[in-house]
Amino acid sequence: AQSVTQLDSHVSVSEGTPVLLRCNYSSSYSPSLFWYVQHPNKGLQLLLKYTSAATLVKGINGFEAEFKKSETSFHLTKPSAHMSDAAEYFCVVSGTSGNTGKLIFGQGTTLQVKP
Amino acid sequence: DVKVTQSSRYLVKRTGEKVFLECVQDMDHENMFWYRQDPGLGLRLIYFSYDVKMKEKGDIPEGYSVSREKKERFSLILESASTNQTSMYLCASSSPGLSTEAFFGQGTRLTVV
Numbered sequence: 001a002q003s004v005t006q007l008d009s010h011v012s013v014s015e016g017t018p019v020l021l022r023c024n025y026s027s028s029y030s031p032s033l034f035w036y037v038q039h040p041n042k043g044l045q046l047l048l049k050y051t052s053a054a055t056l057v058k059g060i061n062g063f064e065a066e067f068k069k070s071e072t073s074f075h076l077t078k079p080s081a082h083m084s085d086a087a088e089y090f091c092v093v094s095g096t097s098g099n100t101g102k103l104i105f106g107q108g109t110t111l112q113v114k115p
Numbered sequence: 116d117v118k119v120t121q122s123s124r125y126l127v128k129r130t131g132e133k134v135f136l137e138c139v140q141d142m143d144h145e146n147m148f149w150y151r152q153d154p155g156l157g158l159r160l161i162y163f164s165y166d167v168k169m170k171e172k173g174d175i176p177e178g179y180s181v182s183r184e185k186k187e188r189f190s191l192i193l194e195s196a197s198t199n200q201t202s203m204y205l206c207a208s209s210s211p212g213l214s215t216e217a218f219f220g221q222g223t224r225l226t227v228v
Binding site: 009032042045049090094103104105106 | 119148155156157158159160163173205213214216217219
């Protein structure tokens with residue numbers, strides 16, 4: 001069975017400093033992994049996804065994530081935080097039921113960006 | 116612009132009522148999902164459907180049922196609402212496959228009193 005664990009429920013950074021949101025996954029096969037973002041009172045939006053091509057994946061708004069099979073990790077990073085990055089972030093693995101991409105969510109990490 | 120539309124943003128219902136949450140997508144997607152979002156728990160899958168009239172239970176189906184009579188519409192039904200079903204409900208749709216992006220609706224915040 002597939003699962004994800006987000007290692008921090010809350011991360012606080014200052015504007016202009018790097019962001020690191022940590023995610024470990026468990027999968028019995030080569031997984032598809034995603035990061036979604038949810039801004040307050042907004043729907044979920046895809047930031048980026050890994051599908052066994054390049055291990056370093058670039059997403060929208062300057063975010064990127066690195067797939068590390070040996071560490072079963074898929075951490076999300078950004079070199080310089082912006083106030084608009086404050087949101088909740090979800091690490092997601094694609095589970096299977098036949099050919100259905102059933103998404104399994106982590107518990108979420110709330111990112112706070114201080115001025 | 117792709118769209119998943121949930122019929123209500125906010126709902127208040129009484130304990131024991133039968134509640135219908137409606138979701139419509141305009142992307143001709145085969146897959147549709149209902150999730151429940153609670154603080155600290157992330158999103159948990161209630162039910163999903165991979166074709167018209169086809170459905171499968173997710174991780175927390177108890178107290179819920181679903182209906183998919185048309186490809187674009189997926190309904191979540193609370194047969195007899197209880198206070199522990201107070202939550203944010205999110206609908207999503209996607210194309211078949213393991214690496215396809217899911218598109219989400221804005222969510223329905225349901226309060227059962």
